[in-house]
Every structure is written in structure tokens, then in C-alpha cells.
Amino acid sequence: xxxxxxxxxxxxxxxxxxxxxxxxxxxxxxxxxxxxxxxxxxxxxxxxxxxxxxxxxxxxxxxxxxxxxxxxxxxxxxxxxxxxxxxxxxxxxxxxxxxxxxxxxxxxxxxxxxxxxxxxxxxxxxxxxxxxxxxxxxxxxxxxxxxxxxxxxxxxxxxxxxxxxxxxxxxxxxxxxxxxxxxxxxxxxxxxxxxxxxxxxxxxxxxxxxxxxxxxxxxxxxxxxxxxxxxxxxxxxxxxxxxxxxxxxxxxxxxxxxxxxxxxxxxxxxxxxxxxxxxxxxxxxxxxxxxxxxxxxxxxxxxxxxxxxxxxxxxxxxxxxxxxxxxxxx
Amino acid sequence: xxxxxxxxxxxxxxxxxxxxxxxxxxxxxxxxxxxxxxxxxxxxxxxxxxxxxxxxxxxxxxxxxxxxxxxxxxxxxxxxxxxxxxxxxxxxxxxxxxxxxxxxxxxxxxxxxxxxxxxxxxxxxxxxxxxxxxxxxxxxxxxxxxxxxxxxxxxxxxxxxxxxxxxxxxxxxxxxxxxxxxxxxxxxxxxxxxxxxxxxxxxxxxxxxxxxxxxxxxxxxxxxxxxxxxxxxxxxxxxxxxxxxxxxxxxxxxxxxxxxxxxxxxxxxxxxxxxxxxxxxxxxxxxxxxxxxxxxxxxxxxxxxxxxxxxxxxxxxxxxxxxxxxxxxx
Numbered sequence: 274x275x276x277x278x279x280x281x282x283x284x285x286x287x288x289x290x291x292x293x294x295x296x297x298x299x300x301x302x303x304x305x306x307x308x309x310x311x312x313x314x315x316x317x318x319x320x321x322x323x324x325x326x327x328x329x330x331x332x333x334x335x336x337x338x339x340x341x342x343x344x345x346x347x348x349x350x351x352x353x354x355x356x357x358x359x360x361x362x363x364x365x366x367x368x369x370x371x372x373x374x375x376x377x378x379x380x381x382x383x384x385x386x387x388x389x390x391x392x393x394x395x396x397x398x399x400x401x402x403x404x405x406x407x408x409x410x411x412x413x414x415x416x417x418x419x420x421x422x423x424x425x426x427x428x429x430x431x432x433x434x435x436x437x438x439x440x441x442x443x444x445x446x447x448x449x450x451x452x453x454x455x456x457x458x459x460x461x462x463x464x465x466x467x468x469x470x471x472x473x474x475x476x477x478x479x480x481x482x483x484x485x486x487x488x489x490x491x492x493x494x495x496x497x498x499x500x501x502x503x504x505x506x507x508x509x510x511x512x513x514x515x516x517x518x519x520x521x522x523x524x525x526x527x528x529x530x531x532x533x534x535x536x537x538x539x540x541x542x543x544x545x546x547x548x549x550x551x552x553x554x555x556x557x558x559x560x561x562x563x564x565x566x567x568x569x570x571x572x573x574x575x576x577x578x579x580x581x582x583x584x585x586x587x588x589x590x591x592x593x594x595x596x597x598x599x600x601x602x603x
Numbered sequence: 604x605x606x607x608x609x610x611x612x613x614x615x616x617x618x619x620x621x622x623x624x625x626x627x628x629x630x631x632x633x634x635x636x637x638x639x640x641x642x643x644x645x646x647x648x649x650x651x652x653x654x655x656x657x658x659x660x661x662x663x664x665x666x667x668x669x670x671x672x673x674x675x676x677x678x679x680x681x682x683x684x685x686x687x688x689x690x691x692x693x694x695x696x697x698x699x700x701x702x703x704x705x706x707x708x709x710x711x712x713x714x715x716x717x718x719x720x721x722x723x724x725x726x727x728x729x730x731x732x733x734x735x736x737x738x739x740x741x742x743x744x745x746x747x748x749x750x751x752x753x754x755x756x757x758x759x760x761x762x763x764x765x766x767x768x769x770x771x772x773x774x775x776x777x778x779x780x781x782x783x784x785x786x787x788x789x790x791x792x793x794x795x796x797x798x799x800x801x802x803x804x805x806x807x808x809x810x811x812x813x814x815x816x817x818x819x820x821x822x823x824x825x826x827x828x829x830x831x832x833x834x835x836x837x838x839x840x841x842x843x844x845x846x847x848x849x850x851x852x853x854x855x856x857x858x859x860x861x862x863x864x865x866x867x868x869x870x871x872x873x874x875x876x877x878x879x880x881x882x883x884x885x886x887x888x889x890x891x892x893x894x895x896x897x898x899x900x901x902x903x904x905x906x907x908x909x910x911x912x913x914x915x916x917x918x919x920x921x922x923x924x925x926x927x928x929x930x931x932x933x
Contacts, residue, residue: 275792275793275809275812275829275903276792276869277792277832277835277865277869277870277872277873277876277905278831278832278869278872279831279832279833279872279876280831284868284872287832287872287875287876288868288869288871288872288875289871290875291870291871291872291873291874291875291876291878291893292871292874292893294874294875294878294891295871295874295891295893328868329868331866331867331868331871332867336867462605462606462607463605479605482605499605501608501609501610502607502608502609502617503609505607533864533866533867534863534864534865534866534901534903535607535864535901536661536863536864536895536898536900536901537661537662537666537863537895537898538614538618538658538659538661538898538900539606539607539608539618539901540607540621541618541619541621541622541625541661542607542608542609542614542617542618542621543607543621544621544622544624544625545617545618545620545621545624546607546609546617546621548621548624561624561625563621563622563625565866565867565895568866568867568868570866570868571864571865571866571869571903573605573864573901575607600930600931601930601933602933603931603932603933
């Protein structure tokens with residue numbers, strides 16, 4: 274197993290300790306139970322935006338804690354949901370009379386543990402489930418869509434609304450709207466290796482790729498020989514455009530998200546291929562984001578996310594943000 | 604070869620076209636000859652800061668073009684120096700009566716082509732060579748040190764000074780000072796694959812690592828079984844502290860730089876290991892930066908950079924910057 278690691282048991286702890294030390298001007302690490310909160314906390318009452326999920330997807334979610342985005346994030350072990358006590362502690366620590374919003378990726382463990390925390394938490398709150406991955410929708414019905422890089426769109430936009438003093442209902446309704454207009458699909462060139470397992474989660478032939486891969490290495494919808502970037506991008510763009518019913522909506526935020534082991538040079542190349550593929554659709558790309566945001570340990574590959582935007586969404590996307598991984602207008 | 608690519612011939616072009624499209628609010632792509640300049644250009648006369656080098660190290664250098672850092676960057680083909688006509692065009696496009704400073708990594712091709720451009724360029728200018736890699740110094744004398752991630756420290760600090768209106772002599776002398784106080788060392792867990800070659804540049808056993816690796820896959824100083832992150836970090840920290848003669852200098856900027864295929868989770872873990880190793884030295888870590896900044900295509904591994912800082916360097920490091928890859932206080 275080729276990783277920078279001490280022991281399997283300490284992998285997540287060592288990583289988050291380093292993260293918290295490096296960004297101590299932006300975040301505070303709480304250890305028992307473990308969660309990350311923004312530093313300094315908000316000085317005014319605001320809707321508290323809380324997320325969390327398994328580790329292995331860094332910078333998600335802890336890298337998005339800070340002004341204008343998340344108030345707290347709860348990291349589980351590798352590909353393992355945070356426990357309800359982590360979520361409860363984060364909710365209690367950041368709560369104000371404005372209420373709290375839980376942003377949860379659509380995985381059964383995450384949904385279940387956030388539900389348990391929700392039952393235990395007496396404060397006013399709501400939960401939004403992010404389910405943007407069209408790969409699973411196409412095989413098993415809409416309700417089974419997994420959460421992918423669309424999560425950071427929801428976190429950024431709702432985070433900005435909360436920072437702007439909007440109330441819980443407004444933030445929740447905005448989250449629902451963004452979720453409805455955001456879709457993603459991934460492609461893997463290699464598997465990832467979970468430290469506790471010590472070997473790749475699945476095997477791909479040396480010239481194979483897998484379209485529709487999940488961010489934990491869940492199977493995709495098709496496995497076939499690697500094609501040119503333009504061909505891959507064309508397929509991904511076509512799938513997303515179909516899912517978003519192009520024609521009525523026309524303005525896009527596009528994210529090319531690396532899964533952890535794909536260099537930036539290939540991600541900007543994929544973005545270029547996407548722009549070529551998009552030219553035959555009725556879209557205008559108004560915003561884009563390229564980089565590693567929602568990863569899958571050391572998987573080579575990327576996902577493509579489209580969010581159909583309007584002036585309201587654009588305003589919150591452009592609003593100031595100061596987190597470890599997204600930082601602008603600050 | 605597992606890459607997002609169309610053809611070997613178009614690899615660099617496709618990638619930079621995507622980069623320029625994504626960051627069109629920050630940079631402008633010039634195509635014949637090829638260079639990236641900041642958008643909008645500076646509205647006041649200032650020392651023009653120009654860098655360049657082979658592609659494959661993204662986001663270096665184009666990702667650092669923008670307010671407070673580079674005025675232009677010239678990308679060559681993969682691991683190949685930019686040509687003198689690229690450098691000359693960038694120099695002419697960005698030049699003012701304040702003069703220009705060329706920041707060049709210490710590789711023979713880069714040094715030679717920047718020298719040729721320097722001879723052809725009639726405007727007032729100076730050149731600084733960045734040579735921070737202690738791995739080659741320890742085997743073959745100081746003059747042979749290669750340029751590594753220390754380059755971005757020089758680019759950021761001198762870029763801020765130029766933005767602040769300082770003159771060419773000031774910028775050059777500051778660059779000399781930063782270069783003298785900046786040292787790096789790298790470790791690889793895997794090779795990289797140059798597209799034109801189609802196979803790994805070198806082979807490492809499945810449990811081997813290489814200490815002192817260069818960013819083009821040049822051989823390191825020792826190849827041995829992978830050790831715990833704490834042990835690797837301890838060796839790297841010890842080497843850098845010895846090179847920097849700890850005792851007289853005490854304040855540090857620390858960079859943990861990924862080589863392209865190492866996920867953020869492992870980079871923050873390595874940062875944590877470095878902090879542990881640093882605890883026995885007479886250093887205070889005042890600033891840090893973790894991420895992929897100076898990469899080597901799809902190599903797994905990282906480099907560690909120490910820059911000994913003082914109030915002057917700190918002031919320019921903290922100054923506003925607005926580039927594709929570094930962005931703060933803007």
C-alpha cells in the first residue's frame with residue numbers, strides 16, 4: 274500500500290490533526306467527540322450549517338468550514354459515517370435561535386446517523402439530503418441517487434445565505450432548489466485503496482475505465498476501454514444534459530472534480546473537453562470550478578457536476594467565502 | 604497509460620485552453636507564441652514578474668499569474684523548457700519602465716532559454732535562479748541544486764513587492780534573500796508517466812520509496828522500503844534543518860507540496876508528521892501551505908519546503924494575491 278501513513282488506526286486522526294494545525298486561523302478541532310468548527314465562531318446569530326460524512330473525501334467536508342460556508346463538519350472514519358454523538362455535539366456547539374441545517378450526502382449510513390442526531394437534538398433544525406449522482410438514478414430510480422460533488426454547491430450557496438442572515442426556511446428552500454438543479458457523474462481510471470483493506474477496492478484492467486463510479490468505489494454503470502478525453506467528456510455532458518432536461522434552463526455552474534490522484538493538468542484538459550461537448554447544447558457556462566473537492570482517497574478519475582443557476586444562486590455562489598479550500602472576496 | 608488525454612501532441616494545448624477558459628477573469632492566453640498574462644494587466648507601471656518552465660508541474664507557473672504574483676508565465680511542452688521567443692513575447696507584452704524580473708528554476712534548459720531571451724530583450728531586466736532542492740546539493744555541490752516548490756515562495760514574495768511598487772533592484776535583492784533562505788526535498792512513492800513515453804519514467808518496487816526525487820522523475824539520493832510517515836517526515840525535516848543551519852534562524856514558512864497523485868488527506872497527515880519532527884528544533888512555524896503546487900504529472904509523493912522568514916518576508920507573503928491557485932485577502 275503506497276500511502277503516507279503511520280498506522281491504519283491513526284490515519285484519520287493524524288490527517289485531521291495536520292489539517293487543524295495548518296488552518297488554525299480558520300477552524301477549531303474538537304476531539305471528543307470529533308468535529309471541526311469555524312474559528313472564530315460567528316459573532317451574530319445565524320442559521321448554523323452543519324455537514325459531515327466519511328473521511329477519504331478530503332477536502333470535503335472539513336475544508337469547507339469557515340466564513341460563508343459551513344459552521345461545523347463531522348468527519349467519520351474512512352468511508353464511514355460520523356456517529357450521532359459527533360453530529361449532536363457539532364449542532365449544540367454552533368446552535369443559535371436561528372436554527373440549524375444539516376446537509377447530508379445520500380448514503381444510508383450518513384442519512385441514518387444524521388436522523389438519529391436529529392431526533393436527539395432539541396434545537397430548531399432541518400435536514401437536506403444531497404443526491405446528485407445520475408449514475409445510480411439511471412439504473413435504480415431517482416430516489417437512489419448518491420451524493421457527490423454537488424454537495425459543495427449546496428454547502429457554498431446555503432452557507433452564503435446563512436451568512437447573509439436568511440432564516441432557516443429560506444436556507445432550507447434554497448437548498449431544495451439547488452439540489453433539484455444539480456447533477457453529477459463520475460469516471461474512474463483506477464480504484465482507490467482503503468487503508469484498512471490494504472489493496473484496491475476493485476480492479477480495472479490497465480486500459481479500462483469505469484463510467485458512473487461512486488466516491489467510495491461503488492460500481493459504475495459501464496466498464497470499457499479508456500477513450501479520448503473528448504469522447505469521455507461528451508458522454509458525461511450528454512448524460513447530465515439529459516438529466517437536467519436542457520431547453521428550459523440555460524445558465525450553468527460547471528465543476529470538474531478530481532478524485533484524488535488525477536493531476537490538475539488532466540482536470541483542466543477535461544474541462545476543455547466539456548466546453549467542446551457543451552457547445553452543441555443550449556447552455557452558457559457562467560461559473561466553473563476545477564480541482565480536488567470531493568475525492569475518493571487515491572482514486573484516479575474525475576466527476577463532472579452541472580448546477581443550473583439563476584441570479585439568486587449566482588449571488589450566493591459569488592459571495593465571500595473563507596475556508597481552507599474555497600476562498601474568495603475575503 | 605491511464606490519463607485524460609486526446610493525443611500526445613495536443614496534451615499541453617488542450618490543458619492550457621481549459622485552464623485559460625476556466626480562469627478568464629484572471630488570465631489571458633496568448634497563443635503564438637504561447638504565454639499566459641494577467642487579466643486585467645496592471646494599471647500602473649510596476650516591475651514585471653515573469654516565470655516559466657516545462658508543463659507537467661501544474662499549477663506552476665500559469666496558476667500563479669495574477670494580481671500580487673506573476674505578470675506572465677511561459678509554459679513549455681511536458682518537462683521541456685519554454686522557447687526564447689515565448690519568454691521574449693511575455694517580456695515585451697508586460698514590460699514597463701520599471702523593468703522586468705525573470706524567475707527561473709535551476710534546470711539547464713530553462714536557464715539557457717531564459718538567458719537567450721535575456722540577450723534578445725532590450726528592456727531593463729534581471730534574472731533570479733531558484734535552486735532550493737537539497738537532494739542534489741548533498742551529492743554534487745551547492746551549485747547543482749534544482750528548483751522545486753521553493754519557486755512559488757519566491758514568486759509570491761517578489762510578486763507582492765512588485766505589486767507594492769518596489770523597484771527592480773529591491774525585487775531582485777529580495778528574491779536573492781528568499782532563495783538563500785529556502786530549501787526543499789522530495790520523496791516519491793511512484794513514478795510519473797510522460798505522455799510521449801507512455802510508460803513510467805522509472806520503476807519503484809511496490810513497497811519502495813525514493814528520497815530526494817526530482818520533479819521530472821530524476822533519481823533521488825536513496826531508494827528504500829516505505830517507512831511510516833513520521834519516519835519519512837523526520838528524515839526530511841532533519842535534512843532541511845541541517846541545510847538551513849538551524850540556530851540563527853527561527854521562524855518558518857512550511858510547504859507540504861503534493862506531486863500530483865497524492866490525496867490531500869495524506870498531505871495533511873505529512874504536515875502533522877513534520878510538526879512532530881520539528882518540535883525538537885528551534886523553529887516556530889508561522890505560516891504553512893498544503894496542496895498540489897509544483898507537481899510532476901501523476902507522480903505520487905510530496906516535497907517539503909522550509910523558508911526562513913522575517914517580518915519583511917512575512918509582510919509580502921501575507922499581502923493580497925489573486926491567482927488561479929493562490930487567492931487570499933482579495
